[in-house]
Amino acid sequence: MSSFKHSVFLRIYAGLVCLVALVAILAYIIVQVINYQRAQDYREQMADGVAHVISEVVARQPTPQSQEDWLADVSRVLELQLDFVPRDQLDLSRTERRRLSDGRAIVRYDASKIIGDIYTQVDGQPNVYLHMKVDKLSEVQIKMIAILVLEDLSYYPGAEQQRLEELQLYFAYPIAFKKLSDMNLDMDQISRLRTDKTQTLMLYRDSATMQGTTISVISAYTNVPNQVLVLGPVPIFNWLPFTVFAGIVLFSLFLLIMGVYFLILPLERKIGKVRQALNRVRKGDLDTRVTVEGNDEMANLGLSFNMMTEHIQRLIEAQQELTRAVSHELRTPVARVRFGMEMLTDTDDYDARISQMEMIDKDIEELNKLIDEIMTYAKLEQGTPSLHFEKVVLKNLLQQVIDETAVIKKDKNITSLLPAQDLEVEAEYRYLHRVVQNFVGNALRYSNSMVRVSGGIQDRYAFVCVEDDGQGIDEKDREKVFEAFARLDDSRTRASGGYGLGLSIVSRIAYWFGGKVEVDQSPVLGGARFTMTWPVKQSVTKTPLHKSAK
Structure with a gap:
């Protein structure tokens, strides 16, 4: 019973019934008003000619007495009351005055007594009106x-x-x-x-x-x-018969209700399927999907539901994977911290204690970095981040990353193919900086001696690209590198660097930018080539040009 009480379709049907009742009442009122006005117009049209002829004949009588006699004779023949009425006895409306001045008649009908009073002017009689009382015809x-x-x-x-x-x-x-x-x-x-x-x-x-x-x-x-x-x-x-008119109106509204019902019924069924699917998802069945039929709004709703379910399922799987990976990643630095603490308690050598404390501090710093990476990844993976797209001078951003990584490039050479100074793209500055920084860091880590950075606009899409001359990535592993905690060398020591989250974060940034990230073989250097592309124009509200892009 409660489902019917809260059913939007039941409210629609109830609203239609109320609409029918309202239309029936309005139809009755309208018919009555129209009938009254039609009857009044008919009476006046029928009275105009007769009243004019009688007034003309009366006006031709030579004396007032002969006028009275003529009216009396006609009254007996017609069995109607004909007489003169003083003008000051009638309170006339503007419409009645206009009709009388045009030589027409006015009719005042008393429906309760079924009597009509007809008044008209008579030439030569400025103080009276000719009056006819009609009670039958x-x-x-x-x-x-x-x-x-x-x-x-x-x-x-x-x-x-x-x-x-x-x-x-x-x-x-x-x-x-x-x-x-x-x-x-x-x-x-x-x-x-x-x-x-x-x-x-x-x-x-x-x-x-x-x-x-x-x-x-x-x-x-x-x-x-x-x-x-x-x-x-x-x-x-x-008379316009109300029963016929009301019957037509009610029949038309009945057809309307039936038409609306059969139009809404498929919509109700589709919503019912979505509701049933939601109930199954609520019980934990995340494999539930809605069959999408057609291209209407309900099809879009079903498609959105399926996408939402897939996203929830992927989030849960990512959460489980993240939990397993985090627990594994945290064990190594935590174990090193525990080992360092034990070493501190077992030695009295001051220099050894200082060395162990420095190693513990590095492990804690590594834990902080790991936590930051995990938080960034979770923020990008589990919901829509707060993005503030702005106009960014792409050349300045690329040059800034090159300058920042110069201190860690060691004996490796970084070349660049930068766009023009006036080329601007729309992006979230800090996230785009993170992408390029990750690309360059990975390239320096796995290259032999050469890294090249480039960027620009092609076919209304902006792109940043970083290439190296290293061993590259096998084609079968190119999708895997963008998974969380994926490292192809299977090394999890501090010497290898990273936690396997960098490229996964880049992948999510590309997704929220409305673009994509790819890796293939560099045609120039022979190693890996990482490229991210995204639309030059974003649909999100823009902010002023980034001032720190030097």
Whole structure:
């Protein structure tokens, strides 16, 4: 149960479920807001034309009393309340004022009472608004719209078509004169329109187009035979059904969740394999490896895990090897110190005691050097050292090592092939100095008479090289010389010098420099040739040019 509790994938799935719920709630709110705004726009569009026609007819009445009488007559026919409302009774918004000034209507709908109040201006009536209260919409009221349009057209004899075009600006649906023969009517409907000039028909059309169900109102036109006034088609408002919308949203989110699940499932399995491998490593099985598949991030994670396991395994093996080698290396100087102490207690000769004390001091100094070498090797082998790459004048560094080793070269000759003074490379100064110093020390130890030091840049890689004229190193032993405590002469006396750690330290320095170290045969001197190469440009933050490089 705890594994599920802390599973990142379980949190992802739970987050997706919460997202679905949130989207469903937002979808409901959005649908309600959209539906409300769509319904309000629909009401205003349907009311604009009717309100404009009524206000025009009212404005043409000669007296205020005749206006009142006309409104009363229409109210009885339409079964609607039509009257005047003082302007100061209405608190209008900016949008409502703009609509009224444009000759449009405003609609205030009370959803709880299912009543709509329509207001519009009447020319010549600056103090009142024409008001219509609509609580229902019947067939009579719909047909009455065509009758009102015809009454308005009666004031424009001979210019009915032009007037109709003016009225079209206020109607959200088409209004036009059409030939009766062009109408898709049955014989009974055509006969009724021809015989009764006051006849008005209402047609329903159910279409699969975006308009859906529509209504058309057809009224006989007495002035022109075989021609009728057609209003529509008027689309019936369709509420955006929330159940359908929500169903689509939920189904889409379900598909999204399933898609995310099947996309994450392989990732979860790969992480599970890495977790199982980690558990095996924790139990001590360092031979555990993860199968790397593909080139994605999980493949990189598996590759990193394998590299980490190999590194841990190598560190443990190196630690065991180091422990065995250190115990062997420490025995000789410790035994000599013990022997010297016994000699001190067994002799009263002052000169002999001084000689033994000097030998003991040399053995202690050798122990200190051995410990320093071991600490340096362990630091480079077991973790990332603190490297501070800087620009180094390679010629100055090589010359400095040559000058330092001049006191121990004895009768041997050191030649050099140094780069130009302005050639700079990026390196950790003290570690690069250690590499060259080790190369030169080994060359002096095993050469016959000649050592050559060189360095430079080739193909964006810097290099330092030290050659000698000694016996060289057999090809089969060239990898072995870079192992810790490896000495090919198998001598572990003070006369041989060194502890077998120098070249191993050089190998690790080359690794942390991002380069490599190699040994082969010198084509010029015939002995061994040690070369270390590394990138001229390092990715680590650089420091200013080393001031001590002389």
